[in-house]
Amino acid sequence: MAKPKIRDLPDLSDLAQPGTEIALRVTPKASRLSLTRDGDGLRATVTVVPENGKANAAVQALLAAAMGVAPSRLELRRGQTARDKVFVYVG
Secondary structure (H helix, E strand, O other): OOOOOHHHOOOOHHHOOOOOEEEEEEEOOOOOOEEEEEOOEEEEEOOOOOOOOHHHHHHHHHHHHHHOOOHHHEEEEEOOOOOEEEEEEOO
């Protein structure tokens, strides 16, 4: 998977507080990678198919790049098989 371009992502560094829960809606198998902030929610689209956790890993990498943290600092708390996911920053 190619690394997302930083210039295309919103600045989510304000979410990099330990214990912060980040809820987002994910669309897999999209035509391009994107992450948008809609009011108080986040919407992510990834090009990866949702099998064997590949889409979850892609969303984790995309969210980490937008926050400016390592992907290992984000933990998927809820939504392993759902479109609505909750990540927790464990910095």
